[in-house]
Amino acid sequence: MPATRGVCQWSVVVPWRGSTELRLALLRRKSCHPHPPLCCASSPEGSVSKAPGPLRSSLRATSVSKSDVIPAGDITSTPIPEITDVFPELHTHEHIHQFSLDHPEEFWGQLARSRLEWQREFKTVTAHEPEKAIFRWFPDGQLNVSVNCVDRHARHHPDRVALLWEKDEPGQQEPITYRQLKDEMCRLANVLRASGVGKGDRVALYLPVSPLAVASMLACARIGAVHSVVFAGFSAEALASRIQDAGAETVITTDQAVRGGKVIQLKQVVDAAVAKCPSVRQVFVGTRTESQVKMGPKDIALDKALSCEGTECEPAVQDAEDLLFLLYTSGSTGSPKGVAHTSAGYLLYAATTHKHVFDYRDGDVFGCVADVGWITGHSYVVYGPLANGATTVLFESTPTYPNPGRYWETVARLGITHFYCAPTALRLLLRYEDDWVKRYDRSTLRVLGSVGEPLNHEAWHWFNDLVGEKRCTLVDTWWQTETGGIMISPRPSAPGAPVLPALPMRPMFGVKPVLCEPNGGVVEGMGVDGALCVGSVWPGIARTIYGDHKRYVDTYFSPYKGYYFSGDGAHRDQDGYYHITGRMDDVINVTGHRLGTAEVEDAMMEHPDVAEVAVVGFPHEVKGEGVFAFMILKDHTHESTEEIKNDLRKLVRSKIAGYAVPETFLICPGLPKTRSGKIMRRILRKVAANKPGELGDISTLADPTIVQSIIDAYNENR
Template identity: 65%
Template sequence: MPASPLLAATMLACARIGAIHSVVFAGFSAEALKSRILDASASVVVTADEAVRGGKTIPLKSIVDEAVGGCQCVQRVLVSQRTGAHVPMTPRDLQLEQAMSEVSDSCAPEPLDSEDPLFMLYTSGSTGKPKGILHTQAGYLLYASITQQYVFDYRPGDVYACVADIGWITGHSYVVYGPLCNGATTVLFESIPTYPDPGRYWEMVERLGVRQFYGAPTALRLLLKAGDHHVHKYDRSSLATLGCVGEPLNDEAWVWYHSVVGEGRCTVVDTWWQTETGGISIAPRPSPDDSTPKPGFPMRPFFGIQPVLVDDQGNELHGPNVSGNLCIRHPWPGMARSIYGDHGRFMDTYYRPYPGLYFSGDGARRDGEGHYQITGRVDDVINVKGHRIGTAEIMIHEWLKQQW
């Protein structure tokens, strides 16, 4: 589905009745959607007639029709209206808004255990086969809400804008679940940051009075190149916190984000976390007010997170000025509980490489002050069923399995 209030409502409706939702990015192909439907044995698909992105339309219903053609598990396709375009409807399809008008607007919540599944979200694995990362009810919601509150210094009445697509974990945790749990006004961003011009984000900030803004380094670097005039023509005085996520933010972009967008007065929080962690794991905030964030450094572990750096043999690296494979020592509320339908793969990927630790797949450096900097993926060497082999070997292994 496109980024829309109806998408958020659909997620929350699933949570209310105890159904596991799996949001798929609207830009994926029919084949990618089909693989996720089949892996999850999904019985209902919710989509829209079309999506609008950067002035172009994406034929979502056609993509879904192609995907579900070979999926016997799908019993119903619900189709919402985004553009009003005419789309073919089959006996399996229902027009969503019409179906909603024919049922009661009251629905008692289903009582669930704290460890019952809430949602799954697919992330590509090192082998190329998507992994259905499974998150549960209470722990995930607690972690999403508390990180949104403390990392971004959210206060009642603030307008909070995370511009991530809801199809990714950032959209789940920091567009929908975290902000709404805290009672925040949360902004849904549709389209791309350069349409109709590179001032799109900052026009939104002025128009809505956004106090916290959470974006991606790739977009920030693109906007930096477009020139400062797209920033300066909009009032950004409402901004207090500028966040970024997705990859390390390089020094040039960090300085531009802080000095140009934030006018030198806004805190920049460069965050590190993963689909599997459920929420932010390392960030400059919360911290004392006189603490200055470092460009390129997420810096500090969040409450309850205990980072560990180990070498390839699993030996812990102590002290300052060391680099190694980034692991986490103790459990935390937002951690994923499994890969849907393949718990063995879950253990092989995250817990068997370094017994007793969660292995993130990232490398990191701890500096002289004990602050952490992410150095990039270390998946060129991965532990699979106790054997350390290279990514190329894994790809060959998977290809051979498919042939036989």
């Protein structure tokens, strides 16, 4: 394991003595509400979270003195206004949600005025051209995102911790205050400006989860440049395709990354990618380890460049609809699409959902363990929390390093109040003994969340009952890269409203879910299924696919005229709550029965010996399509393979129907997953159809070698 040090100017490792009895300055306060907030993710009645004492920490760059430590309940900053503060005439969640649909301009306009700091306040709230799929929010307003995320908080409480960097090795956490973040953001913005980067220029970021990654994103926003973060695990080929599509001339990276005890050669990957990208004229290379890397004619040592710049940088004047970032996501055609988000609308939506879905309060420690290379990292590691003046955790490691208790040890040591992760990680941890959770104090947790794919019942109960001790609110959220923020979630809601297992349930303010039939008609009533569409326009919606607005229209607005089409299917139950049934391209038609793959997977996951499962359809001479199940068994199974398969047949038949029982059960060593943890089902469909020569590009998989292992298993069991 190489020696590691802080990135760029943050070469500080703060020793923390003790666990939850020591805490960060300015990180806790008791709720000032005499009654539970109207719209929040509050804990169940009667639950109590143990609040630890303040942390006595020292920083070489910016020390936190004893006078800076404010007792819980005495934080002097102004709390984020509740919805009812902005709209005092609205008294219930139902009234607020209906008002947001009936009067979107007044609703979002008032929130934008009360929650964002404007360089020039807007007069017009919307200027949409729906027939062209052109959407504009606050078009005559001007603001700078970096000012909203950093400056205004550094102005009022400079020593509040903004970033809590949880490095790969446990115990190497490093706090970064808002003052420090502002200084380094400005230094980096000055470096970029001095190097010819200006408004509208695209900058590719290939970085580990670190303060440098956040500062780079904010530095781009500072000067009006457009950042394109690429997950620091993608191959050189995948990185090159994204650099070229964005037309980026500048790349920011580090020498190496460290994740799960392994060193990743980021600079080498960038070198290979840049060799294919003639548009790139400069590569800034920061430092994560003590390694020596080869520097070429385009390479610039970032630490040295930063040392020459000051800590003040005039923010660019940005129109509300100026591009903030591009984020590439997979497309059905196989070519990645650059989803484009703009400044004001995206920031408002990310901040509002962060506040109200998670019931964020001053002093909370927000632990979203997503990588900043994904939309979850953008919205709920960086922009949403920082816009709200929060302390946000940067998690550099993996769920199982150095052992399966890593998440919960981190929760105990940092006093995390909110924990937001992917179902894939939960299903992985389900394979291990419960003691890995029980041995750590989780009393600071108040809200749990899942994101990325439907959460099956077994994982939901494990997360809720074991991790959350049945006292935390669990928000199973549904949203997409294209939506910018959470769209459907159990919270916000009326106080005491139920939270049902494995259901996102309720639409967010301003969101009108609509279920549609294949012919385009709207499915009315309760207890119905359909294509999940949205019949309203919200501020966080992506504005286009970069360089290809026709693809944007064809993908999201042509399938169901007048609606945004998510690509997912959903069920609306008898109470009006929503359940995501999976991607529409994951619907199997078995003897005329439409079957969501998520339904079969959910049923199979109830078997105690099944660790993971992925179900796809394959051509069947009689049924039209058959059901094919790829599955991973837990390490120590209680039954033979054939007994498990027989159990699964009975389980699926009892939970769904006989037609849903898979024709084939294939036990695999792993599943083909992207680096965000999503299963690449098109590969499994080709394997199930015995077409291994038509797999297409597999370079973006976390482990491309797993594909051949699956093919070998298929051939052995034919």
